[in-house]
Amino acid sequence: MAFDSLGAFIKAADEIGEARFVDSADLDVDVGCLAELSTERKGPMLVFDNFAEYPRGYRVCSNALQTPRRLALAMGFPFDAHPVELVRLWKERRRTNAPIPPTMVTEGPIFDRLQSGDDVDVNSFPTPKWHSDDGGRYIGTADMVVMRDPEADWINVGVYRGMIQARDRISLWINDGNHGRIIAERYWAQGRAAPAAVVLGCDPLTWMTASMSPPFGVSEYDVAGAYRGSPVELVPLPDTGLPVPATAEIVLEGEIPPPSEESAHEGPFGEWPGYYSHEGNEAVLRIKRIYHRARPILLGAPPNRPLVTGPTAVPSIAVQAWEHLDRTGITDIAGVWAFSHQLMLVVALKQRHAGHAKQALLTLASLRAGGMKCFYVAVDEDIDPSNIDEVVWAMCTRVDPSSDVDVIHKAWTADLDPRLTPAQRESGDLTMGRMMIDACRPFAWRDRFPKPNVFAADERRQVETKWRDLLEGFGQRPGPRKTG
Ligand SMILES: Cc1cc2nc3c(=O)[nH]c(=O)nc-3n(C[C@H](O)[C@H](O)[C@H](O)COP(=O)(O)O)c2cc1C
Known part of the structure; x- marks a missing residue:
């Protein structure tokens, strides 16, 4: 309504x-x-x-x-x-x-x-x-x-x-x-x-x-x-x-x-x-x-520190980024999210072929909307892209920093960017680097990557239903996520 x-x-x-x-x-x-x-x-x-x-x-x-x-x-x-x-x-x-x-x-x-x-x-x-x-x-x-x-x-x-x-x-x-x-x-x-x-x-x-x-x-x-x-x-x-x-x-x-x-x-x-x-x-x-x-x-919509999302709880930039991935033919997207308003974009996907995650990252990096961004992260479909704890866990355990990180130099930013140097501001050089992080399991040996020690989704659901009253005291959890 x-x-x-x-x-x-x-x-x-x-x-x-x-x-x-x-x-x-x-x-x-x-x-x-x-x-x-x-x-x-x-x-x-x-x-x-x-x-x-x-x-x-x-x-x-x-x-x-x-x-x-x-x-x-x-x-x-x-x-x-x-x-x-x-x-x-x-x-x-x-x-x-x-x-x-x-x-x-x-x-x-x-x-x-x-x-x-x-x-x-x-x-x-x-x-x-x-x-x-x-x-x-x-x-x-x-x-x-x-x-x-x-x-x-x-x-x-x-x-x-x-x-x-x-x-x-x-x-x-x-x-x-x-x-x-x-x-x-x-x-x-x-x-x-x-x-x-x-x-x-x-x-x-x-x-x-x-x-x-x-x-x-x-x-x-x-x-x-x-x-x-x-x-x-x-x-x-x-x-x-x-x-x-x-x-x-x-x-x-x-x-x-x-x-x-x-x-x-x-x-x-x-x-x-x-x-x-x-x-x-x-x-x-x-x-x-x-x-x-x-x-x-x-x-009023006062701009507060974007500790999690931004002025809206569901970031509109994530909607635009997902559309952009669809338009360019990147398949098997499980979800897209943005943290710190729009400064970090995360895509979760089911890897189909070698280089799939990198393709998604390159596509995200070419999104025009909202010029000021810093980080692009790709995660596997078992990671909830809207859950910062899971995203950081993937970054800390599935990334080899010497080979899974790419840096783009001198991309578009805005004069609200606090990291612009005084000299850049004076000369009008409103550009900033960006980082692409492939936090997916390496495609070539993904089947041999160590198994995570979490219960399967259906086991968790069964326990959550059986122990609903007990779990109510544990704090709020969002509803189930659709993947694929
Ligand atoms: C809460 C909020 C405040 C904004 N403040 C400004 C602003 O002061 N100046 C500006 O140019 N854009 C600001 N924006 C972004 C623009 O509204 C946004 O880029 C919009 O798409 C511009 O519309 P236009 O392209 O039709 O001009 C703000 C957005 C939000 C959500």
Whole structure:
């Protein structure tokens, strides 16, 4: 079932015990720090209310999709599915669901309240300091920046961090090469400001789609419809005509002038690799109108250290990497996973021939999406690629470091990469090495490789069923994994 608003998703998450409501938290430390702790502990979605100096009902929601159960809830997948099975189901949905274009409506709760002219004040919404050393208040972390391509009339939606600069200004950091940047530059090349709308809260699945990158010319709204299984309902904004979800929480409408005309210093901001690695002069949104619901919820996705996965419990990069392997004809993939957001990609496969694992690694290394990566690992199909303990065990016992590791020099990275040297930054050399690790049993003598000392899957299942009550006290385990 698709959720038609953030509020509906919160209600459903609460019903399955995945949400916690927090009253009177402090915006300077409590909200950001609780979000960080919940991320690290794979804790609940947090909904904060009753901030000092703000009306009750002006809320902040964080950690929306950070457990497999919440991601499954958003996508309508079984709650007890193994994480790798969720990747497979997601990939399947991308394959079978044609894009579903949005439907246009004329009304929606987003028009409950309007600020315009001198009344515009983006500070009217409680905005946390997500980390203590942030250079400002980032109202845009789980935002959606909506723009129309001036040359081809399609709508792009992207997630770009937005920092409050003044009551009617936020800065936006849009990476070179991202579609939003290309579109803004098309307006700037015509000597015009780019009309833009920034959505600050909507159903989390639509938001998540905006952080993925379909080909240029394909709207993320169409992809969101496919993921939802039903169209996103959009309303055109009065000033720019830009379409936004009718049930969005808060929308800023305005324009992004060429940076030569106006820009602002933004950052530093504690970013997703876990460091403060980028700040500088960036484009700004001149806000002309703000629309919001009567009791708005600001959706936040603060970048916390990616100790396990990233902003979503099931990494979308794993879905794209698996598709890429399928497309290039690499067979017998048992699963794909990504750790530390996207910095380490792991493929599990049943080796069919000599060099099969190396072929998979080379293919993974050619994936364009998400430029900044470091490690690619191939493991046999008996290893759960989403279980870091099993992956490390395979790396420590099936790899001869003198022959099973290859290093690629000078590959693409991003300026968020903390390992770039100061000299590289100064010269614009945004490149980094990458490592491919073949942690599969050597193909030629795989049948003679020592046998692991673990019980077979069916024996474990039988014991788990027989001793269910006893095992409940042992901690949570994910459901069975499908291989092949
Ligand atoms: C939580 C989150 C924050 C992000 N912040 C930024 C950002 O500040 N700037 C940026 O260029 N990309 C950021 N991204 C990545 C882009 O949203 C992503 O590359 C997206 O595909 C860009 O869409 P586009 O190609 O349509 O422009 C972020 C992604 C997520 C999930």
